[in-house]
Amino acid sequence: MALPRAARTQRRTRIQEAKEEQILEAALEVFSLHGFRGATVDQIAEVAGMSKPNLLYYFRTKEAMHRALITRVLDTWLDPLREFDAEGNPVSEIRSYIRRKLEMARDFPRESRLFANEILQGAPNIEDELKGPLKSLVDEKAEVIRVWAKAGKIAKCDPYHLIFSIWSTTQHYADFDVQVRAVLGQDQAGEGRFEDAARFLEQLFLTGLHVSEQPA
Amino acid sequence: MALPRAARTQRRTRIQEAKEEQILEAALEVFSLHGFRGATVDQIAEVAGMSKPNLLYYFRTKEAMHRALITRVLDTWLDPLREFDAEGNPVSEIRSYIRRKLEMARDFPRESRLFANEILQGAPNIEDELKGPLKSLVDEKAEVIRVWAKAGKIAKCDPYHLIFSIWSTTQHYADFDVQVRAVLGQDQAGEGRFEDAARFLEQLFLTGLHVSEQPA
DNA sequence: TGATAATTTGACCGGTTGGTAAACATTACA
DNA sequence: TGTAATGTTTACCAACCGGTCAAATTATCA
Numbered sequence: 001m002a003l004p005r006a007a008r009t010q011r012r013t014r015i016q017e018a019k020e021e022q023i024l025e026a027a028l029e030v031f032s033l034h035g036f037r038g039a040t041v042d043q044i045a046e047v048a049g050m051s052k053p054n055l056l057y058y059f060r061t062k063e064a065m066h067r068a069l070i071t072r073v074l075d076t077w078l079d080p081l082r083e084f085d086a087e088g089n090p091v092s093e094i095r096s097y098i099r100r101k102l103e104m105a106r107d108f109p110r111e112s113r114l115f116a117n118e119i120l121q122g123a124p125n126i127e128d129e130l131k132g133p134l135k136s137l138v139d140e141k142a143e144v145i146r147v148w149a150k151a152g153k154i155a156k157c158d159p160y161h162l163i164f165s166i167w168s169t170t171q172h173y174a175d176f177d178v179q180v181r182a183v184l185g186q187d188q189a190g191e192g193r194f195e196d197a198a199r200f201l202e203q204l205f206l207t208g209l210h211v212s213e214q215p216a
Numbered sequence: 217m218a219l220p221r222a223a224r225t226q227r228r229t230r231i232q233e234a235k236e237e238q239i240l241e242a243a244l245e246v247f248s249l250h251g252f253r254g255a256t257v258d259q260i261a262e263v264a265g266m267s268k269p270n271l272l273y274y275f276r277t278k279e280a281m282h283r284a285l286i287t288r289v290l291d292t293w294l295d296p297l298r299e300f301d302a303e304g305n306p307v308s309e310i311r312s313y314i315r316r317k318l319e320m321a322r323d324f325p326r327e328s329r330l331f332a333n334e335i336l337q338g339a340p341n342i343e344d345e346l347k348g349p350l351k352s353l354v355d356e357k358a359e360v361i362r363v364w365a366k367a368g369k370i371a372k373c374d375p376y377h378l379i380f381s382i383w384s385t386t387q388h389y390a391d392f393d394v395q396v397r398a399v400l401g402q403d404q405a406g407e408g409r410f411e412d413a414a415r416f417l418e419q420l421f422l423t424g425l426h427v428s429e430q431p432a
Numbered sequence: 433t434g435a436t437a438a439t440t441t442g443a444c445c446g447g448t449t450g451g452t453a454a455a456c457a458t459t460a461c462a
Numbered sequence: 463t464g465t466a467a468t469g470t471t472t473a474c475c476a477a478c479c480g481g482t483c484a485a486a487t488t489a490t491c492a
Contacts, residue, residue: 015459015468015469016468016469019469033337033338034253034337035251035253035254035333035336035337036254037250037251037253037254038251038252038253038254038337040448040449040450041449041450041451042448042449042450050470051470051471051472052450052451053451053452053453053470053471053472054469054470054471056450056451056452057468057469057470058469060451061450061451062449062450062451091425094425113336116332116336116391116392117251117336119391119392119394119395120251120329120332120333120336120391120392121249121250121251121254122249122394123394123395123398127394127398130394130395130398130399131398134395134398134399135398135399135401138399152427153427154425154427155419155423155424155425155426155427157416157419157420157425158412158415158416160399160400161412161413161416161417162416162420162425164385164388164389164392164396164399164413165385165388165416165417165420167388167392168384168385168387168388168392169380169381169384169385171384172380172381172383172384173380175332175335175336176332176335176336176380176383176384178335178338178339178343178346179335179339179346179350180380182339182343182346182347182350182351183346183350183351183354183376183380184376185351196374196377197377197380199374200373200374200377200378200381201377201381203371203373203424204373204378204381204420204421204424205420205424205425206424206425206426207371207423207424207426208371208419208420208421208422208423208424208426209307209310209370209371209373209378209421209422210371210422210423210424210426211368211369211370211371231438231439231489232438235439256478256479256480257479257480257481258478258479258480266440266441267440267441267442268441268480268481269440269441269442269481269482269483270439270440270441272480272481272482273438273439273440276481277480277481278479278480278481433492434491434492435490435491435492436489436490436491436492437488437489437490437491438487438488438489438490439486439487439488439489440485440486440487440488441484441485441486441487442483442484442485442486443482443483443484443485444481444482444483444484445480445481445482445483446479446480446481446482447478447479447480448477448478448479448480449476449477449478449479450475450476450477450478451474451475451476451477452473452474452475452476453472453473453474453475454471454472454473454474455470455471455472455473456469456470456471456472457468457469457470457471458467458468458469458470459466459467459468459469460465460466460467460468461464461465461466461467462463462464462465462466
């Protein structure tokens, strides 16, 4: 019969572990580039360096691949927010969060784009996870921010929209990379744009465009 | 022979104008929801309320439809930035720009998502327009901002990244709508979230999280 | 009205896509 | 080593998809 995934033994072989990793890596490459419907199983198989039926031996359907990938990505995607520490200094916590999210946009653009693709398509496969684990985590951290604001440690503001704005500004450099590059031009093409972005965003979130510290 | 588009007369019939409008409306609906490859001509034809061959009589290929749509959307997408006035008051110009972009996200989410989809896929069809008209316009407005900063009317900052951050924060409410709704929950589901967002973004861009005006 | 051009449709086609069947190869292990 | 489970491949299929064709229908106007 040859059942593919951990069926009989419930413990995965080393070869299974390795191949599944290999497949998910390829799937990430292709899905993030073309979206779910735009990606083809043949493409993924080619990138993974194996035949299509062999790939389908490990993941029975294209959708199963996508699901496995999405759940994993969502998890690492949320890591920076989890590190958000209620006991820390508010300003430096927010600053660190921005920096971490920006580093993720720089180092894991494919993951960011995969996620963006999924949300953009209406999140058909992860609506539950958005309304469940994600919402819970955000609620928790929003409460932290609310308390900080109440204590006068940061300005009073809507914590949810604060989180949204950090997400959007940082992920922008991964999801809209083509546009950013096109606008900045060749000269600014290097990785320097991430440092510029970090500098700008830090200023934006901490003092806005308010004229204060900068002397003429 | 029956040439479809303005070929012989070069002047489009009223019926042509109407049908093409009808098709582009349907195409916007479908493309914005599923992306280029995810959308099917049959789907678009069904939404447009006509047969597939009839649709292909007006737009010879799926790509022609997409191109027509993208160029039009890019144009309206840039309108708010065009209104950015060098002679106006810096703070209120930036505030107006944010408000206009946010209104677009609220009133034309499909257009925003269509554009996001295209950029996310690497902008295969509009790279030239990004590097041409779009870059030119942004360069022009960035220069305006730079002068304002130099004159001490707003804080010194990178004008390009300022524009990026306005784009990303506002479009987020269209492109990531599903996520925003999921996180805010049902109670905040109404259109009130756009007012909250406007309030927050105004605060963010003008004074950041800096504690200043808000008394304990 | 008649004729010509514009519009619409059902039937169809070749290529692609997700997935299957079954034979073949390799590994694990008694 | 033998054998059963696991892994891999070739050949294939049915559904779908973008697009064509020729015939039918409708609008235009002399």
